[in-house]
Amino acid sequence: xxxxxxxxxxxxxGPAQHAPALLAASGARRFWRRLRTQRAAxxxxxxxxxxxxxxxxxxxxxALEGQDPTTYHPSLVDSARGGVPIGPLGGIxxxxxxxxxxxxxxDLFARLVHGARVSLGVALAATVVQVTIGVLVGVAAGLGxxxxxxxxxxxxxxxxxxxxxxxxxxxxAVVPDDFPRPVLVALVIxxxxxxxxxxxxxxxxxxxxxxxxxxxxxxxxxxxxxxxxRELLPGxxxxxxxxxxxxxxxxxxxxxxxxxxxxGVRPPTPSWGEMLTSANVWYAxxxxxxxxxxxxxxxxxxxxxxxxxxxxxxxxxxAASRLRVGTGRRREKRAAKASxxxxxxxxxxxxxxxxxxxxEDDAVRETGxxxxxxxxxEDDAVRETGxxxxxxxxxEDDAVRExxxxxxxxxxxxPGKGDAV
Numbered sequence: 343x344x345x346x347x348x349x350x351x352x353x354x355x356g357p358a359q360h361a362p363a364l365l366a367a368s369g370a371r372r373f374w375r376r377l378r379t380q381r382a383a384x385x386x387x388x389x390x391x392x393x394x395x396x397x398x399x400x401x402x403x404x405a406l407e408g409q410d411p412t413t414y415h416p417s418l419v420d421s422a423r424g425g426v427p428i429g430p431l432g433g434i435x436x437x438x439x440x441x442x443x444x445x446x447x448x449d450l451f452a453r454l455v456h457g458a459r460v461s462l463g464v465a466l467a468a469t470v471v472q473v474t475i476g477v478l479v480g481v482a483a484g485l486g487x488x489x490x491x492x493x494x495x496x497x498x499x500x501x502x503x504x505x506x507x508x509x510x511x512x513x514x515a516v517v518p519d520d521f522p523r524p525v526l527v528a529l530v531i532x533x534x535x536x537x538x539x540x541x542x543x544x545x546x547x548x549x550x551x552x553x554x555x556x557x558x559x560x561x562x563x564x565x566x567x568x569x570x571x572r573e574l575l576p577g578x579x580x581x582x583x584x585x586x587x588x589x590x591x592x593x594x595x596x597x598x599x600x601x602x603x604x605x606g607v608r609p610p611t612p613s614w615g616e617m618l619t620s621a622n623v624w625y626a627x628x629x630x631x632x633x634x635x636x637x638x639x640x641x642x643x644x645x646x647x648x649x650x651x652x653x654x655x656x657x658x659x660x661a662a663s664r665l666r667v668g669t670g671r672r673r674e675k676r677a678a679k680a681s682x683x684x685x686x687x688x689x690x691x692x693x694x695x696x697x698x699x700x701x702e703d704d705a706v707r708e709t710g711x712x713x714x715x716x717x718x719x720e721d722d723a724v725r726e727t728g729x730x731x732x733x734x735x736x737x738e739d740d741a742v743r744e745x746x747x748x749x750x751x752x753x754x755x756x757p758g759k760g761d762a763v
Contacts, residue, residue, distance in 0.1 A: 376656040383652020389645040397458040404452040407439055411456045411612045415447030424627070432630045443620075444628045453612040454634055460613045461642070464528045465593035471532025472539055472593075473586050477578065479536070480543025481570050484551065495544070502537035507599065509534045514605040523607050531596055539589070542581050550577045580657035587650030591643040598639055614639050 377383055396403065404410055418433055419425045425445030427433035432441030432450070440450040483494035513530045550556060556573045564572070600606030601615025609616060614635040621632040 373656050377652060380652045380655065382648050383656075386645040386648035386652065389641065390649055393458060393642055393645070394462065396455055397462050400452075400455040400459050403455050404449075407449070407451060408437060409449035409452045411448060411452040412610050413448065415442060415449075418442045418447040419445060426627045432628050440634060441628075441630055444624050444631060450631065450634060453617060454614075454638060457612040457614045457617060457635065458638065458642075460524055460607055460611060461594055461597055461615070461639075464524050464531070464597045464607070465590050467525075467528035468531035468535070468593045468597075469586055469589050471529065472536040472589060473582060475532070476536040476539030477543045477575075477582060480540040480545075481547050481574060481578070483540070483544045484547025485566055485570060485574075491544075494540075498537045498540045498544075501534065502541075504534065506535055506596070510596070510600060511603070511605055514600065523611065524613075527597055527600060527606050531593055535589075535593075535596075539582065539585050542585055543578055546578050546581055547574055550574050584650065584654040584657055587653045588647065591646040591650070594639065594643055594646070 418428055418438070419442065420428050427442045427444060427447070429435060429441075433447075434441045438449050438451065440454065442448060443450055443453065479494055479498060483491045483498075486494070510530050513534070514526065517526055551574070556569060559569045559573050597606055597613070598615030598618065601608075601613045602619045604619065607613035607616050609620075617635040618632065618639075621628075621635070625632045
């Protein structure tokens with residue numbers, strides 16, 4: 343129920359005052375109940391939570407190992423072989439849990455967990471910038487007049503049409519090197535990739551402002567900003583959160599690509615993309631140096647994508663998940679066993695009496711070939727009856743009368759009243 347309607351019914355005290363909070367709490371419980379039914383989303387959420395925890399605790403984990411991401415260990419690499427790590431599996435030992443970096447000897451575990459902080463931090467910051475700009479532009483276009491809507495829509499179309507990577511490369515190339523690189527990458531990604539969410543916010547705003555509770559808020563004297571903040575933003579939460587959850591893995595991939603091209607995060611700051619850039623020539627001599635950041639990127643992007651799909655399905659239960667992993671069939675089987683009607687329907691389907699069975703196909707075939715009810719042959723029979731040509735028609739009565747009066751043909755006369763039949 344709208345806050346404007348609640349305010350018109352209550353004087354500021356009583357149960358109506360707490361209705362919005364109660365509705366928000368019930369919506370959160372309903373969302374969590376729907377999300378719990380999706381096992382893939384829960385597993386992905388656990389993986390994402392673990393990655394975030396590792397990123398936050400990176401200084402503690404590296405201190406526990408006794409290493410840091412920037413210290414060089416030249417004694418741990420073989421300079422005669424071009425800097426290949428000394429020891430099995432890239433120099434894995436009790437002091438270096440995942441080995442060391444070729445040529446420099448820096449600890450791989452320390453660089454990997456600190457790289458998670460940079461990659462996840464840049465992606466989340468860029469997503470916040472994209473959502474903020476996109477929602478503001480979309481709501482302003484949806485609530486504004488025709489001219490404002492046209493101007494903002496054309497600007498959004500231009501942002502969407504521009505190549506993201508080329509714009510990011512151009513902006514990152516002209517900024518001075520003393521500017522903090524992770525912050526710059528997050529801002530650039532956020533400022534050149536907000537067009538999609540602006541389109542979603544505008545379309546949803548145009549739909550929501552036609553509803554009764556928004557009209558009631560306007561009639562009650564609320565300003566445009568208050569209507570947007572109290573009535574429209576709660577309705578925008580579901581599509582915006584869904585799109586934002588799917589934007590995070592995309593931003594991680596963009597940051598890794600920019601760092602791989604040499605314009606993103608630069609050494610000595612660790613980043614998964616920067617590690618891939620340095621490891622592209624070591625895949626044969628030290629494969630773990632390439633596989634570790636690549637595996638971390640793959641797991642993170644996959645987990646965030648599955649979690650985003652689960653959030654979308656939980657917020658919009660009418661939309662089926664695109665990433666079902668077999669739980670749907672088991673749920674349908676349990677529902678069929680629990681419901682007698684469902685079991686009978688399943689039995690009819692198996693025995694051939696249900697929809698799509700051979701018997702139903704025969705009936706459909708008769709109708710399609712003209713033998714079933716409503717077919718042309720049946721129409722001809724009805725037409726004959728209606729025009730007097732069928733059984734019981736006037737023409738048939740005249741023939742019977744001729745036989746009785748002797749005017750019928752000789753071969754149809756009755757015996758004893760003329761010639762024999």
